[in-house]
Amino acid sequence: MRRFFNNPDTYVTDMLDGLVKAYPKALAFGDDPHAIVRADAPVEGKVALATGGGSGHLPVFLGYVGEGMLDGCAVGDVFNSPTAEQMLDVTRRIHGGKGVLYIYGNYGGDVMNFDMSTEMAEMEDIEVRTVIVADDVASAGPDEAERRRGVAGMVFAFKTAGAKAAAGASLDEVEEIAKRTLAGTRSMGVALSPCIIPSVGKPGFDLAEGEMEIGMGIHGEPGAKRETLQSADEVAERLATAVLDDLAPASGDRVAVMMNGLGATPPEDLFILYRKVHEIVEGRGLSVHKAYVGEYATSMEMAGASLTICRLDDELAGLLDAPARTPFFQEG
Amino acid sequence: MRRFFNNPDTYVTDMLDGLVKAYPKALAFGDDPHAIVRADAPVEGKVALATGGGSGHLPVFLGYVGEGMLDGCAVGDVFNSPTAEQMLDVTRRIHGGKGVLYIYGNYGGDVMNFDMSTEMAEMEDIEVRTVIVADDVASAGPDEAERRRGVAGMVFAFKTAGAKAAAGASLDEVEEIAKRTLAGTRSMGVALSPCIIPSVGKPGFDLAEGEMEIGMGIHGEPGAKRETLQSADEVAERLATAVLDDLAPASGDRVAVMMNGLGATPPEDLFILYRKVHEIVEGRGLSVHKAYVGEYATSMEMAGASLTICRLDDELAGLLDAPARTPFFQEG
Numbered sequence: 001m002r003r004f005f006n007n008p009d010t011y012v013t014d015m016l017d018g019l020v021k022a023y024p025k026a027l028a029f030g031d032d033p034h035a036i037v038r039a040d041a042p043v044e045g046k047v048a049l050a051t052g053g054g055s056g057h058l059p060v061f062l063g064y065v066g067e068g069m070l071d072g073c074a075v076g077d078v079f080n081s082p083t084a085e086q087m088l089d090v091t092r093r094i095h096g097g098k099g100v101l102y103i104y105g106n107y108g109g110d111v112m113n114f115d116m117s118t119e120m121a122e123m124e125d126i127e128v129r130t131v132i133v134a135d136d137v138a139s140a141g142p143d144e145a146e147r148r149r150g151v152a153g154m155v156f157a158f159k160t161a162g163a164k165a166a167a168g169a170s171l172d173e174v175e176e177i178a179k180r181t182l183a184g185t186r187s188m189g190v191a192l193s194p195c196i197i198p199s200v201g202k203p204g205f206d207l208a209e210g211e212m213e214i215g216m217g218i219h220g221e222p223g224a225k226r227e228t229l230q231s232a233d234e235v236a237e238r239l240a241t242a243v244l245d246d247l248a249p250a251s252g253d254r255v256a257v258m259m260n261g262l263g264a265t266p267p268e269d270l271f272i273l274y275r276k277v278h279e280i281v282e283g284r285g286l287s288v289h290k291a292y293v294g295e296y297a298t299s300m301e302m303a304g305a306s307l308t309i310c311r312l313d314d315e316l317a318g319l320l321d322a323p324a325r326t327p328f329f330q331e332g
Numbered sequence: 333m334r335r336f337f338n339n340p341d342t343y344v345t346d347m348l349d350g351l352v353k354a355y356p357k358a359l360a361f362g363d364d365p366h367a368i369v370r371a372d373a374p375v376e377g378k379v380a381l382a383t384g385g386g387s388g389h390l391p392v393f394l395g396y397v398g399e400g401m402l403d404g405c406a407v408g409d410v411f412n413s414p415t416a417e418q419m420l421d422v423t424r425r426i427h428g429g430k431g432v433l434y435i436y437g438n439y440g441g442d443v444m445n446f447d448m449s450t451e452m453a454e455m456e457d458i459e460v461r462t463v464i465v466a467d468d469v470a471s472a473g474p475d476e477a478e479r480r481r482g483v484a485g486m487v488f489a490f491k492t493a494g495a496k497a498a499a500g501a502s503l504d505e506v507e508e509i510a511k512r513t514l515a516g517t518r519s520m521g522v523a524l525s526p527c528i529i530p531s532v533g534k535p536g537f538d539l540a541e542g543e544m545e546i547g548m549g550i551h552g553e554p555g556a557k558r559e560t561l562q563s564a565d566e567v568a569e570r571l572a573t574a575v576l577d578d579l580a581p582a583s584g585d586r587v588a589v590m591m592n593g594l595g596a597t598p599p600e601d602l603f604i605l606y607r608k609v610h611e612i613v614e615g616r617g618l619s620v621h622k623a624y625v626g627e628y629a630t631s632m633e634m635a636g637a638s639l640t641i642c643r644l645d646d647e648l649a650g651l652l653d654a655p656a657r658t659p660f661f662q663e664g
Binding site: 001002003004005006011014015016017018019021022023055056058059063192193209210229231232233235259263264265266267268269270271272273274275278291293294295298300301303305327328330 | 333334335336337338343344346347348349350351353354355387388390391395524525541542561563564565567591595596597598599600601602603604605606607608610623625626627630632633635637659660662
């Protein structure tokens with residue numbers, strides 16, 4: 001392994017200890033050492049937003065905890081769901097009296113544990129709503145879109161719903177914004193290498209140099225098929241065509257475009273991919289309101305990239321542009 | 333190669349085309365397609381700051397072009413100096429009537445070309461000053477510190493000098509801030525893998541899994557020695573001890589600490605390294621004014637990390653905290 005860690009068993013707790021040491025003014029632990037919240041939580045009178053999921057995807061998930069985005073995050077072990085108790089601890093710590101919205105990716109363990117956390121929170125008279133992210137078009141067809149996995153598209157929902165909550169909206173209104181954002185969000189990825197969970201110590205699958213797997217998930221879930229690596233323009237066209245065909249925006253629509261690196265792919269390569277995506281998006285009569293190029297949702301040291309496109313109306317565009325401050329993401 | 337590009341010959345121009353397509357409100361080309369400037373350049377009445385160097389290190393160099401930091405950047409091919417003409421083009425485009433400060437890393441080609449550009453600019457009555465970054469303690473001993481290479485420490489000089497210029501300071505004052513920042517800045521890196529220049533197509537050196545090279549440069553320049561990979565805490569201690577022993581801050585000093593990823597190293601691993609660095613820094617009686625954990629200066633898909641520590645006085649701390657907005661870096 002070409003990686004830095006101490007004991008694999010303390011990988012996540014060491015990481016979180018370093019995180020809170022690095023950003024003590026922004027982030028704090030809950031009662032549970034796997035609960036990360038805004039240092040100023042709870043923000044009284046504001047709808048609180050929480051997420052959660054396995055480690056190994058930074059900045060997803062905890063990187064979006066901060067002003068104008070999320071209030072807290074339950075942090076699981078690498079590629080493993082956090083527990084319902086960890087989610088409940090986050091929920092208690094961030095509740096500011098106006099309810100809590102969960103936004104998280106569509107993975108079995110996360111869904112089960114967030115549902116349990118919801119039941120426990122409601123016994124404590126905390127109103128909880130849930131919006132599940134299922135943006136990965138490679139993971140299921142449009143006729144069973146509710147089975148799709150959640151990937152980088154969640155960042156757009158964190159941003160718009162977070163801005164709506166910061167503006168004083170109700171739980172109903174914040175929930176509606178998250179749903180509206182995700183209804184117009186689609187993603188697809190391509191992997192060029194596997195990655196390694198420290199406690200496992202070897203890759204979960206093989207992917208030879210010169211191969212690519214279009215549609216692979218962020219935990220190495222199988223994609224559409226394995227192929228010979230193509231040029232950046234060809235890869236960009238494959239991703240953009242799949243995402244746009246599924247989203248089916250109308251000519252004249254405004255979109256946000258995220259060209260996301262999965263870990264080991266240099267930013268330079270991402271800009272080469274983005275260049276072609278931008279041409280294709282404009283070629284369909286769409287206008288790019290904002291581009292996001294960099295690492296937003298990763299898979300440890302996996303080489304690869306994903307494309308997310310989010311259709312915007314005036315309100316969503318304004319919410320994307322609203323100020324946000326987290327240690328990993330700033331806007332405005 | 334596990335990478336995305338088209339023709340290796342157009343790697344940098346494709347990348348820059350994608351960059352300006354992604355951030356059209358922030359960045360623009362100069363007359364030369366290797367010249368990147370603020371979209372609002374020149375800012376009249378402000379000292380202008382320029383940098384330059386080879387591609388392959390994003391966000392270094394062009395990622396720091398923006399409000400509160402740099403005005404322009406000459407972009408070379410991967411790991412190659414830009415030309416004097418490209419630097420001159422940047423210089424002309426950003427000059428706002430109060431002179432231009434060059435801040436760049438200590439590499440032979442860059443020094444030669446920036447010196448030529450300076451001569452040409454002065455023939456056009458543009459006053460130019462130069463501050464060379466030489467922060468890598470592994471590259472030469474303290475008795476010949478002027479021979480050291482420039483690595484991630486340049487980011488601190490971009491930030492403080494950029495903020496000083498944005499506040500309306502003179503060329504003398506901005507130059508002094510850059511020099512004062514760098515006089516208190518030291519770095520050292522460790523590599524766990526090589527990286528690949530697209531036009532070469534294979535690694536420039538071998539580094540086997542399970543090995544590390546402490547002190548390796550960001551182009552693969554040899555380090556102190558090759559060793560068996562140690563635990564994150566041991567690596568952090570090696571880096572922190574070397575940097576702090578050379579910098580020799582006094583107990584009670586405030587510092588900024590940058591734990592920088594070289595490309596393929598996950599942010600999670602960087603926080604594990606940072607955790608130990610933070611303990612060591614505090615153990616020497618220093619206080620961490622601000623931590624920067626992430627990718628600030630990279631070497632394509634190289635696995636590895638570098639540590640930079642910058643000693644601050646009240647003015648430098650204030651300049652670090654001042655607002656900045658670039659597509660890759662935001663503050664305040």
